[in-house]
Amino acid sequence: MLEIRNLHVTVDDKPILRGLDLEVRAGEVHAIMGPNGSGKSTLAYVLAGREGYVVTQGEIRYMGRDLLALAPEERAREGIFLAFQYPVEIPGVANVYLLKAALNAMRRHRGESELDAVDFLALVKGKLKLMDMDEALLYRAVNEGFSGGEKKRNEILQMAVLEPRLAILDETDSGLDIDALKVVANGVNAMRSPERAMILVTHYQRLLDYIRPDRVHVLALGRIALSGGPDLAQDLERRGYGWVEAEAQKRHAASAGGPG
Amino acid sequence: MRIGPEEPCVPGFVSAYPSLAVQLPGATLPWLRRSRDEALERFAALGLPTTRDEDWKYTSVAAIARRVFRVDAASDVSDEVRAVVLLHVIEGTHRMVFVDGHFMPGLSQPAPLPTTLPQGARICSLAQAVEARVDDVESVFASADDAADGFTALNAAFWSDGAWIDLAAGVALEAPVHLLFVTTRSDSACFPRNLIRAGEGASATVIEHHVGPDGASYLSDTVTRIVLGRGARIAHTKLQQEGRKAFHIADVAAEQGRDSAFLSHALAFGGQLSRAAIATRLGAEGCDAKLAGLYVGSGRQHIDHHTCIDHASPRGTSRELYKGVLDEAARAVFNGRVIVRPDAQRSDALQSNRNLLLSEDAEVDTKPQLEIWADDVKCAHGATVGQLDADQLHYLRARGIAEGDARALLIRAFAADALAGIEHGPLRVRLESLLPGALPETV
Numbered sequence: 001m002l003e004i005r006n007l008h009v010t011v012d013d014k015p016i017l018r019g020l021d022l023e024v025r026a027g028e029v030h031a032i033m034g035p036n037g038s039g040k041s042t043l044a045y046v047l048a049g050r051e052g053y054v055v056t057q058g059e060i061r062y063m064g065r066d067l068l069a070l071a072p073e074e075r076a077r078e079g080i081f082l083a084f085q086y087p088v089e090i091p092g093v094a095n096v097y098l099l100k101a102a103l104n105a106m107r108r109h110r111g112e113s114e115l116d117a118v119d120f121l122a123l124v125k126g127k128l129k130l131m132d133m134d135e136a137l138l139y140r141a142v143n144e145g146f147s148g149g150e151k152k153r154n155e156i157l158q159m160a161v162l163e164p165r166l167a168i169l170d171e172t173d174s175g176l177d178i179d180a181l182k183v184v185a186n187g188v189n190a191m192r193s194p195e196r197a198m199i200l201v202t203h204y205q206r207l208l209d210y211i212r213p214d215r216v217h218v219l220a221l222g223r224i225a226l227s228g229g230p231d232l233a234q235d236l237e238r239r240g241y242g243w244v245e246a247e248a249q250k251r252h253a254a255s256a257g258g259p260g
Numbered sequence: 261m262r263i264g265p266e267e268p269c270v271p272g273f274v275s276a277y278p279s280l281a282v283q284l285p286g287a288t289l290p291w292l293r294r295s296r297d298e299a300l301e302r303f304a305a306l307g308l309p310t311t312r313d314e315d316w317k318y319t320s321v322a323a324i325a326r327r328v329f330r331v332d333a334a335s336d337v338s339d340e341v342r343a344v345v346l347l348h349v350i351e352g353t354h355r356m357v358f359v360d361g362h363f364m365p366g367l368s369q370p371a372p373l374p375t376t377l378p379q380g381a382r383i384c385s386l387a388q389a390v391e392a393r394v395d396d397v398e399s400v401f402a403s404a405d406d407a408a409d410g411f412t413a414l415n416a417a418f419w420s421d422g423a424w425i426d427l428a429a430g431v432a433l434e435a436p437v438h439l440l441f442v443t444t445r446s447d448s449a450c451f452p453r454n455l456i457r458a459g460e461g462a463s464a465t466v467i468e469h470h471v472g473p474d475g476a477s478y479l480s481d482t483v484t485r486i487v488l489g490r491g492a493r494i495a496h497t498k499l500q501q502e503g504r505k506a507f508h509i510a511d512v513a514a515e516q517g518r519d520s521a522f523l524s525h526a527l528a529f530g531g532q533l534s535r536a537a538i539a540t541r542l543g544a545e546g547c548d549a550k551l552a553g554l555y556v557g558s559g560r561q562h563i564d565h566h567t568c569i570d571h572a573s574p575r576g577t578s579r580e581l582y583k584g585v586l587d588e589a590a591r592a593v594f595n596g597r598v599i600v601r602p603d604a605q606r607s608d609a610l611q612s613n614r615n616l617l618l619s620e621d622a623e624v625d626t627k628p629q630l631e632i633w634a635d636d637v638k639c640a641h642g643a644t645v646g647q648l649d650a651d652q653l654h655y656l657r658a659r660g661i662a663e664g665d666a667r668a669l670l671i672r673a674f675a676a677d678a679l680a681g682i683e684h685g686p687l688r689v690r691l692e693s694l695l696p697g698a699l700p701e702t703v
Binding site: 048049050051071072073075076077082084087088090091092093098101102105106109141158162 | 649650651652654655656657658659660661662663665666669670672673674676677
C-alpha cells in the first residue's frame with residue numbers, strides 16, 4: 001500500500017529525514033519509534049502533505065501512485081488520515097460541520113451519494129459511543145476548549161467516521177491518562193482490518209501494550225536504524241534508544257568516511 | 261428629468277440649490293426651507309472634508325470633489341429596477357423601497373404600509389410625514405446635529421426622502437422594517453434621510469439597505485437619526501451593497517434615553533469608496549449600546565468606519581466588535597472612539613477591532629481612541645491584524661476539504677461573531693452568502 005524509498009526531507013533547509021525506506025502492506029500495523037528529534041513527526045507530516053516539509057530526494061508510492069504529486073486534500077480523499085499530535089483548535093467551526101464536510105468530500109470523491117443529516121447523525125452517534133464521547137462535543141467548535149484527552153479522542157472519532165485506508169497516528173498516546181489511552185486503543189483496534197494499514201508514531205512503548213503492532217521500526221538520524229517484531233518495543237523500553245543511536249552514528253561515520 | 265448641478269461638487273451644488281430647493285419635499289414649509297437654507301450655508305462654508313481633517317486623515321474624498329453630480333427627479337420604475345428590488349427582498353419584513361432617492365409605494369410591501377402595523381406605529385416616507393405636517397417631525401429635525409461635516413450638511417440641504425418611523429410608547433414591531441435604497445443611474449447624487457423615534461418601551465428592528473449597479477458611479481450621501489425613549493430598544497442594521505464604482509458616505513447617530521438599548525450592525529460590502537460614521541450617545545442612566553461591524557473588501561475598495569460611543573451618563577454599558585476581511589489591494593480604516601464623561605461613573609465599555617488580511621497588498625489603519633474622564637469605570641480595547649492560520653488551513657485540508665472551501669470556512673468562522681447579533685434569520689442567511697468563497701454544500 002505504501003512504499004517509501006530513500007526519502008530525504010528538509011525543514012527550513014535543515015535535513016531531517018536522510019534516506020528513509022519503509023514498506024507498509026494492507027492489513028499491517030507498523031510502529032515507528034525513536035528518540036525526540038529523530039524525524040518521526042516529520043514522516044507523519046510529509047505523508048499528510050504539510051507545507052514547509054520539502055522532499056529533496058526519494059519517492060513515496062501510495063496505492064501505486066506518486067503520493068507527493070497529490071495535494072493534502074487529495075491524499076485525504078484517497079484514504080490517508082493523519083491523527084495529529086497537536087489537534088488544531090478552530091473557533092467558529094462546529095465539530096459536526098467539519099465531520100460532515102469531510103465525510104461528504106470523501107463520498108463525493110468515491111462517487112457515492114452524500115449522507116443526509118439523519119443518516120449522518122446515526123453514523124456519528126455510533127462512533128461517539130465507541131470513543132466514549134459526549135454528544136455535546138459535536139456541537140462545540142472544533143477542539144476549542146477541549147482537554148488534551150478530548151482532542152485525541154476527537155481525532156480517533158474523525159478516523160472512525162472517515163474510515164481511512166492508511167491511518168497515521170502521530171503521538172496519539174502523549175498526554176493521555178491510562179483510561180483515555182485504553183479508550184483510544186479500543187477505538188483503533190476496532191478499526192483494524194485486512195484492507196487497512198496503520199502507522200503508529202510513538203516515543204513510548206506504552207501504547208503498544210494496547211495496540212499490538214506487526215512491525216516495529218526505530219528511527220535515528222533520519223533513517224530507519226532498526227526493524228523488528230513487536231518484541232523490539234519491549235527491548236527498547238528496557239535498554240532505551242541510546243545504543244540504537246550510537247550504532248547509527250557509527251554506520252553514518254563509516255559511510256561518510258568510506259570511498260566515494 | 262435631469263436637474264443641475266453643472267459644475268464640480270461644491271460650487272455645483274451651491275449654485276444649483278435655488279432652483280432645486282423649490283422642488284424638494286416641504287418646499288412651502290417655512291421651517292423646513294429655513295433648515296435647508298442654513299444647511300446649504302454650512303455646506304458652502306465647510307466644503308468637503310480633506311485629509312487635513314483629523315477625522316478624514318486616511319480617507320480622501322478628492323475623487324468626489326472633482327465630480328459633477330446631478331440630482332434626479334422621480335421617474336417611472338423600469339423592469340430592470342423591479343428585478344433589482346426582487347433580488348434584494350428580505351423575507352418577513354415590512355419593505356419600503358426608494359429609487360434614486362424617491363419613495364416608490366408601488367414597490368413597497370405590504371402596501372399601503374400602515375394597515376398591517378400595530379396601533380401607535382407610524383411608518384411612512386419622510387416626505388409624506390413632512391407634507392402631512394405630522395406633529396413633531398420638526399422637533400426631531402431640530403434635535404439632529406447636522407453640522408458635523410460637509411456631507412451631513414449637504415444631505416440636510418438636499419434630502420429628497422427616506423423613512424419616518426415613529427413608535428408610540430409600548431409599541432413593539434415584530435417584523436423588521438426593511439428600507440431598500442436603490443440607485444440606478446451613473447453620475448447621480450442621492451440624499452436619503454431617515455428619522456426613527458421609539459417612545460418609552462417601544463422596540464423595532466430597522467434594516468437600512470443600500471444597493472446599486474456595479475457599472476454606475478454615483479454618490480449616496482445618507483443620514484439616519486434615531487431617538488430612543490426610556491427603556492426603548494432599536495436594532496439598526498446598515499447593509500451597504502453599493503455598486504463597485506459608487507461613493508457611499510453615511511452618518512448614523514442615536515440618542516439614547518434612560519435604560520434604552522441600541523443595537524447597531526454596520527455591514528459594508530460594496531462601493532469603491534465608502535465611509536460610515538456610527539455614533540450613539542448614552543444620554544441617561546443605565547443605557548446599553550452594542551455596536552458590531554463587518555467590512556469585506558477586495559479589488560481597490562476603500563472602506564472607512566468611524567464610530568463614537570459617548571458615555572454621557574452613569575451605569576452605561578457598551579460593547580463594540582468590528583471585523584474586517586480584506587483581499588487584493590483593498591484598504592480599510594477603523595476609528596473607534598469611546599468617550600466616558602466625568603459624570604458617567606460605573607460605565608463599562610469594551611471595544612475590539614479584528615482584521616483578516618487575505619493578501620499582501622491589503623491594508624488596514626485601525627485606531628481605537630479611549631477618552632476617559634471618570635474614575636470608576638471598566639474600559640478595555642484591542643485591535644488585531646492577521647492572516648488565515650496556516651495550521652487551521654492544513655488541518656481542514658488534511659480532512660479532505662478543498663483549499664478554497666477551507667479558506668471560505670475559516671473566513672466565515674472569523675466573521676461569525678460580528679453577525680451573531682443579527683436576529684432576523686433570512687437576513688443572517690443573506691449576509692453569510694455575501695462572504696467571499698462558496699462553502700461546500702454539506703450541512
